[in-house]
Amino acid sequence: MRHIDIQKDTSFVNEFEETLHTEGPFSSWKLFQMNYQAALTTMAPSFEGLKALDYLPQMDFMEHQISSARKAIEEMNGRAILADEVGLGKTIEAGLILKEYMLRGLVKKALIIVPASLVNQWAKELNEKFYIPAVTFRKSYPWDQYDVIITSIDTAKRSPHREQILEQDYDMLLVDEAHKLKNHKTKNFAFVKSLKKKYCLLLTATPVQNRLVEIFNLVSILKPGHLGDYDSFLKQYGKDRNSLKEDAYLKQLVQKVMIRNTRQNTQFDHIKRNIETIWLDFGSEEKKVYEQLDNSTDTFPAFSKITLLRELCSSREACYLSLKKMINANTEQKVEPITTAIEQLPQHVKAAKTVELIKQFNDRKVIIFTEYRATQVYLQWYLKENGILSVPYRGGFNKGKKDWMRQLFETKAQVLIATEAGGEGINLQFCNYLINYDLPWNPMRLEQRIGRVHRYGQKNDVHIFNMAIRGTVEEHIMTLLYEKIKLFEQVIGNLDSILAELNINDIESEIQSIFSTSSSSGEAKIKLNNLSSVINLTHQQAEQEEHYGN
Amino acid sequence: MEINDLHTFLYDYFTAHHCEIVLNQNGMLTVQLTEEMDRALMNRPFYWHYIKKMGHPGEPKQLTLITNPEKRDGKHEWIHYGSPRLHQIVNHLRDHEKYTKLFERVETYKNQALFPWLIANIKISYQGKQKKDEMVSIGLHLVNGTMRLKMMEELQYKELQNTISDYCYTITPMIKLHSGFKRIEKVLETYVDDQDHDWALQSQKTMAEEIDLLSHFYKNKTDEETMQKEISEIKKRYSPYIKFDVINGGLFYLAENAV
DSSP states (O other), rough: OOEEEEEEOOOHHHHHHHHHHTOOOOOOHHHHHHHHHHHHHSSOSSSSTTTHHHOTTOOOOOOOHHHHHHHHIITTTOOOOOOTTTOOOOHHHHHHHHHHHHHHTSSSOOEEEOOGGGHHHHHHHHHHHHOOEEEETTTTTTTTTSSSEEOOHHHHTTTHHHHHHHEEEEEEEEEGGGGGGGOSHHHHHHHHHHHHEEEEEEOOSSOTSSSSHHHHHHHHHHHHHTBOOOHHHHHHHOOOOOOOOOHHHHHHHHTTTEOOOOOSSSSSSSSOOEEEEEEEEEOOHHHHHHHHHHOOOOSHHHHHHHHHHHHHOOHHHHHHHHHHHHHOOOTHHHHHHHHHHTOOOOOOOOHHHHHHHHHHHHTOOOOOOOOHHHHHHHHHHHHTTTTTEEEEEEETSOOHHHHHHHHHHHTTSSSSEEGGGSSSOOOOTTTOOOEEEOOSHHHHHHHHHHHHHSSSTSSSSSEEEEEEESSSSSHIIIIIIITTTTTTTSTTHHHHHHHTTTTOOOOHHHHHHHHHSSSSSHHHHHHHHHHHHHHHHHHHHHHHGGGGGG | OOOOHHHHHHHHHHHHHHEEEEEEEEEEEEOOOOOHHHHHHHHOOHHEEEEEEEHHHOOOEEEEEESSOOOOOOOSSOTTTTHHHHHHHHHHHHHHEEEEEEEEOOOOOOEEEEEEEEEOOOEEEEEESSSSEEEEEEEEEEOOEEEEEEEEHHHHHHHHEOOOOOOOEEEEOOHHHHHHHHHHHHHHHHHHHHHHHHHHHHHHHHHHHHHHHHHHTTOOOHHHHHHHHHHHHHHHOOOOEEEEEEEEEEEEETTTTOO
């Protein structure tokens, strides 16, 4: 065949001549041979396959991660949407793809755009797991100084970075949480679309339930025209996914640019979640204080009252501290008796039960999640009293302290006590016992908690213990929300898009308002029940539409 | 001739760079680096800068590498294909061991002629949708124009050195370096031309398809600039080409019956 461009090596012969002219330096025979050997070893003699696997012997990849990486490279030619469910290792797949391209000499310059909170974690994973020398963007680096740069979109799109970035020719553009780019009218979308790139990976956990037009927009970054042009796409498929009927052709097209693994179709499936709800009862003294608070409708605004009740279910300390903050001239008389009563309370029933549980687990590692700082401190003290060593973990810790705590947990302490903010980012696959000491009101946050242990790398079944106190707000949340939407058993990786679908921006305040606007607990129950029914229904609809991705 | 025993490879590498081997046990290698190797591998330019400024000779470090993963101890570096250290060593070889002039070692008491060969190890990369590499080791007799393949394999058991043996003398090349290299390139061009290039056809086909889709996408719009940008991205990704990359090469003086 003719017309294949041949790029010759023009520098060799000239430089060699120069070296001969200056009489050296010349390689020894041994080192000359070794360079040849090294080049033979590092080259890629076949179009197919992942050379990177030989270079990452310390990694234990899962089957679906390897096949996804191959598919993205060999079938999709390096432009793909990676849309695995949460916890299946999209980052690992992306790292593997990037590594393969770098080894083959096809990618040198890469720009990696991720949420600000994940910048450091991406850098750590690429460096430690893949030996990819990725740096996080700092003000002092010019954008052309480093080959692999990780940044947040807010930094990247700001002047003067924006202008500099737009001048670069990237071999690889990687965008994490790409569903945030779904709207083609936003500045972020326009910015990403205008970047000069060769290969492109878009990572998202929730593409399928989105409106089809959002998928259309993501695809138009990767492969414009693949789904036709905007107007005819709208005409044919409509804006609203609810009006969609199954369309085999569209499904086929989407599959050409999107890879989606679910727990059902991966080996991951054999890791089970064992769920146990532990029901406890308040003693008579605690019950009395709880009722006292519950009846103090005129003392506190409704939403504060709910918070105080939740806190009392968690620890005396959490509730006590909040009450102390509320004391002023007007409320003093009414609050004082409650705080005095709290001071008299015995150790919390949940704390005692927690110690009992941990002792049953023998020496296994346990992670405890609580919503409240005060509970965290109390628990740490109480466990120590009972001879159990624990370390705290909070979102507010700096990175060094977080890493240290994680390491202490892995090597020294049996228990890690994390507050909610600790839910994001930390990976604790070596631990498979989790206690939800109290429950967040946002199911997304609960899923994130469980995702810390039930994720790629977990080798054992995961045991989850949920504590709830009968006859309190906890009972409502547990039975009417969580158990009803079966959140513990099945992964609702799409929960955030379900909530978006229902126009619920903040489920926590939704529930808060259910409690505070209901005049009786019976009324609150009915409303809560309705809420979970709607979530369930939307989830089922979404499940039916999964076939577009799978 | 690929590296099949990393431990031996590293041992040879450090020995060839005159580093003392402090410990060479099964799966573990400790070497006393020379200043040159310390500068090349230990990433501490400031140390060397200041120590020299202060008039001290400096103290090169010892380096311990674990080649057998079973022997990992958490204290010393585990080196393997893909580890940054090996990457560094491979790059060091690539940058420093590119040119040579070697003479075959001959034990003789009579005058003996050595004939000049230009030898080049060239990596041919075929880049379409995907990429693959092929290595060609080629030699050209600079007097009679004979060409041979697999030169490195042929020569691997020969003793070659940077100085000429006693009683030996070299024959002056008839073919100049530049034209010799052109001959080698010509042969490689013919070699690749004769191949089946299905990979390139496939790549061109995909390129045409994607450009076609793209022009449909932008048919109603006036955003010519974005469209041109994206067309050029597609071309960059799919335009097939072949690349010759000389890994290393040199002038080899070999005895008449050498190959």
